[in-house]
Amino acid sequence: ETQNNINDISREKSAELYEKAKTYFPGGVNSPVRAFKSVYGTPLFIQKGDGSHLWDADGNEFIDYCCSWGPLILGHNNAQVREKVIEVLQNGMSFGAPTALENELAELILTNNRFIEKLRFTSSGTEAVMSAIRLARGYTKRDKILKFEGCYHGHSDSLLVKAGSGLVTFGETSSAGIPKAFADETIVVSLNDTNALDAAFAEFKGQIAAVIIEPIPANNGLLLQEKAYLQYLREICTQNGTLLIFDEVISGFRVGFEGAAGYYNIQPDIITYGKIIGGGLPVGMYGSSAKIMDHISPVGTVYQAGTLSGNPVAMAAGIAQLNQLLQPGFYEALNNKTTAFANAIQQYADEKGYHFKVYQIRSIFWFAFTDAEAIRAAEEINPASMVDFKVMHRELLNRGIYLGPSGYEVGFISSAHTDDDLAKTKQAIFESLDIVFN
Ligand code: PLP
Numbered sequence: 001e002t003q004n005n006i007n008d009i010s011r012e013k014s015a016e017l018y019e020k021a022k023t024y025f026p027g028g029v030n031s032p033v034r035a036f037k038s039v040y041g042t043p044l045f046i047q048k049g050d051g052s053h054l055w056d057a058d059g060n061e062f063i064d065y066c067c068s069w070g071p072l073i074l075g076h077n078n079a080q081v082r083e084k085v086i087e088v089l090q091n092g093m094s095f096g097a098p099t100a101l102e103n104e105l106a107e108l109i110l111t112n113n114r115f116i117e118k119l120r121f122t123s124s125g126t127e128a129v130m131s132a133i134r135l136a137r138g139y140t141k142r143d144k145i146l147k148f149e150g151c152y153h154g155h156s157d158s159l160l161v162k163a164g165s166g167l168v169t170f171g172e173t174s175s176a177g178i179p180k181a182f183a184d185e186t187i188v189v190s191l192n193d194t195n196a197l198d199a200a201f202a203e204f205k206g207q208i209a210a211v212i213i214e215p216i217p218a219n220n221g222l223l224l225q226e227k228a229y230l231q232y233l234r235e236i237c238t239q240n241g242t243l244l245i246f247d248e249v250i251s252g253f254r255v256g257f258e259g260a261a262g263y264y265n266i267q268p269d270i271i272t273y274g275k276i277i278g279g280g281l282p283v284g285m286y287g288s289s290a291k292i293m294d295h296i297s298p299v300g301t302v303y304q305a306g307t308l309s310g311n312p313v314a315m316a317a318g319i320a321q322l323n324q325l326l327q328p329g330f331y332e333a334l335n336n337k338t339t340a341f342a343n344a345i346q347q348y349a350d351e352k353g354y355h356f357k358v359y360q361i362r363s364i365f366w367f368a369f370t371d372a373e374a375i376r377a378a379e380e381i382n383p384a385s386m387v388d389f390k391v392m393h394r395e396l397l398n399r400g401i402y403l404g405p406s407g408y409e410v411g412f413i414s415s416a417h418t419d420d421d422l423a424k425t426k427q428a429i430f431e432s433l434d435i436v437f438n
Contacts, residue, residue, distance in 0.1 A: 007398065017045040018042045033406055033409070034405070038405060039389075039394065040390060049064065049075075051075045052417040060400075062397070063402065063417070065411035066411070070249075071280050072412075073276050073363070074321060075417070076416070083320070089313050089316075094313075099312045101315035108319060115268065115287075118288065118289070118294070119285050120287075121284070122309055123282045123306055124154070124284045125272065126154030127154075128272040129154045129284075130156035130159075131304045133156070134304065136209045138295055138300070140209040140241065140243060144204055144208045145211070147159060147188055147189075148190065149190050149377070150191060151213060153214070153249075155175075158186050160178055162188045191213075191223055191378065194232050197233065201236055205240070209243065210242060211245065213244075213246065215247075216364070221408055221410070222360075230266050231264075245268060245271070245272065252274070253276040253277060254275075254412075255361060257331070259271070259273070263362075270292065271286065272285070272286045276321065276325075279317030331362070338365060342358040342365050345430075348426075348430050354437045355369060355437075357370055365411050365412075367389070369388040369436075392432045396429070399431065
């Protein structure tokens with residue numbers, strides 16, 4: 001318990017809704033981290049979002065740095081996205097047949113991305129990654145996949161092994177309900193460790209269909225990798241006939257229009273995207289060379305489908321959002337704003353001698369209670385430091401700042417965050433750090 005905190009926000013309506021929700025949904029939620037298990041208080045039920053701001057059921061207003069876990073790079077309720085969605089949904093919501101909107105979104109993506117030639121839309125990041133893994137297995141005719149400790153790739157069976165996010169938060173390394181035979185096909189190694197990669201490729205020679213990585217791991221803190229390491233990964237995959245999959249569900253269209261592949265200038269074999277391409281509606285996709293993608297049904301033998309895949313309303317939101325990202329200077333402004341924000345907080349912490357670091361890449365940031373200049377592997381995070389995050393989270397909520405409810409989650413800045421928002425947020429962070437460290 002902390003001293004001298006200002007009054008806690010009122011949560012009467014949220015608490016009431018949460019009690020009801022618990023009778024309908026396991027833990028009262030439809031996705032686990034939303035349950036606020038690792039921070040103080042009951043979950044806030046959100047009523048409205050506009051620009052960088054959120055309002056909860058009790059009327060509390062927040063500046064939002066969760067941004068729906070990443071999709072809202074233009075902030076909430078962006079006018080152009082909303083108007084395009086309204087225009088398209090006047091014509092009906094789903095046909096289960098092709099529409100021109102799918103072509104339009106695909107063309108926007110493919111003409112502005114040097115790393116893929118063909119793609120397939122899905123309705124979530126999980127589906128995109130699950131399908132990419134199946135494609136890699138079908139293409140290579142191998143069964144094993146290799147993933148990294150702390151990287152999260154959605155909740156499909158083969159990938160829920162030592163994943164980050166909610167799993168780390170709940171102290172689990174895996175999930176019940178996954179057949180051992182599936183988990184046996186998934187090799188897990190630490191990030192930033194070339195020896196571990198060498199050992200895995202030696203032990204499972206000729207058996208690894210794909211290596212999957214978040215090239216900017218952002219689901220278990222922000223575990224920024226060095227470019228040389230990612231290049232090593234590219235080379236070892238090529239040498240072994242293993243496909244390299246970049247899971248860019250977070251980094252795609254976030255660190256730049258071409259995501260991490262463009263940022264590091266590394267050509268993966270398959271890329272998965274989600275979040276930002278849907279403009280806040282459910283869209284995922286995977287893409288690759290035409291040669292590899294043509295292994296997908298109906299031309300190829302790898303089956304993958306979806307009733308709502310390429311849904312016109314979701315495509316409309318994606319088109320309206322991506323068109324804005326392509327405006328000259330969009331990313332530069334967003335990146336500069338975030339860098340200045342991160343630097344100011346780091347400077348304050350350093351001046352006060354606080355054991356606190358802001359790790360940042362482009363418009364993604366992570367607060368860590370540590371002195372380490374860099375944290376590159378999940379095992380380097382001290383779980384005890386999450387107690388400090390918990391205090392900080394409450395103090396920030398009380399000061400009108402909304403962060404994702406776990407110290408393992410990263411924050412996002414959108415183009416809707418104003419200088420005034422960022423100034424208020426910095427002040428709230430300074431006060432919260434003073435409370436944590438005094
Ligand atoms: N891959 C990564 C890197 C993610 O961050 C996520 C979700 O956070 C997923 C896959 C799964 O996406 P979705 O939650 O849309 O199923």
